[in-house]
Amino acid sequence: MPSTNYAACEIHCKIVYYGPGLGGKTTNLEVIHRRTVPASRGQLVSLATPQERTLFFDFLPVDVGEVRGFQTRFHLYTVPGQVVHDTTRRLILTGVDAIVFVADSDRERMDANIASMQNLHDNLAAHGLELAQLPYVIQYNKRDLPRALPIAELEAALNPLVESAGGAIRAPSQEAVALTGVGVFETLTVVGERLVRELVP
Numbered sequence: 001m002p003s004t005n006y007a008a009c010e011i012h013c014k015i016v017y018y019g020p021g022l023g024g025k026t027t028n029l030e031v032i033h034r035r036t037v038p039a040s041r042g043q044l045v046s047l048a049t050p051q052e053r054t055l056f057f058d059f060l061p062v063d064v065g066e067v068r069g070f071q072t073r074f075h076l077y078t079v080p081g082q083v084v085h086d087t088t089r090r091l092i093l094t095g096v097d098a099i100v101f102v103a104d105s106d107r108e109r110m111d112a113n114i115a116s117m118q119n120l121h122d123n124l125a126a127h128g129l130e131l132a133q134l135p136y137v138i139q140y141n142k143r144d145l146p147r148a149l150p151i152a153e154l155e156a157a158l159n160p161l162v163e164s165a166g167g168a169i170r171a172p173s174q175e176a177v178a179l180t181g182v183g184v185f186e187t188l189t190v191v192g193e194r195l196v197r198e199l200v201p
């Protein structure tokens, strides 16, 4: 649940960028930090190895204006994608309100995508959560790579059809080249709108 501070008229929502190592999670936050006016965002805090691999997390707070008269702030986090940091990933999911899964379109990273998606399900389950209950978007990043898999193949492997009242549907997805900023704000907008819809009854 987003946390509401009635005294300060603020709502805080936690959005976690999840996905395989080197998929582009940190790059997404760097783009958002660079392209958002300083008045609407805080510092980007990155705890990384000397090789720029996320060691613990990245954190970026972004103000998104008023919802129901409350100043609303998204707290964007990335997890470390490297397999060894599983305990950290599970910890970062504490209090999560929404998920962006950053998949790597590189055909050589397909196994890593699938393993990370399974890991996301497992770690959400440890918090008593299911992905289907959360505002969620899947970003197919690195669309610039010549060896990028077709979207249909990525969708078939990572974004299964689920039954709903209106028929079988998939979660929303977004193509991106985070390196150049393409699709980064579109991804945040999709998940942000879903999140805000939950705040407005």
Ligand SMILES: Nc1nc2c(ncn2[C@@H]2O[C@H](COP(=O)(O)OP(=O)(O)OP(=O)(O)O)[C@@H](O)[C@H]2O)c(=O)[nH]1
Residues within 6 Å of the ligand: 019, 020, 021, 022, 023, 024, 025, 026, 027, 028, 052, 053, 054, 055, 078, 079, 080, 081, 082, 141, 142, 143, 144, 145, 176, 177, 178, 179, 180
């Ligand atoms: N070609 C290409 N490279 C990208 C793209 N997005 C990110 N990268 C590169 O991929 C590498 C890894 O990006 P990061 O953002 O650090 O990946 P991460 O998901 O945070 O990785 P971990 O912290 O290890 O989990 C960097 O060299 C980025 O410049 C993209 O859209 N296309």
Ligand SMILES: [Mg+2]
Residues within 6 Å of the ligand: 025, 026, 027, 053, 054, 078, 079, 080, 081
């Ligand atoms: Mg990272």
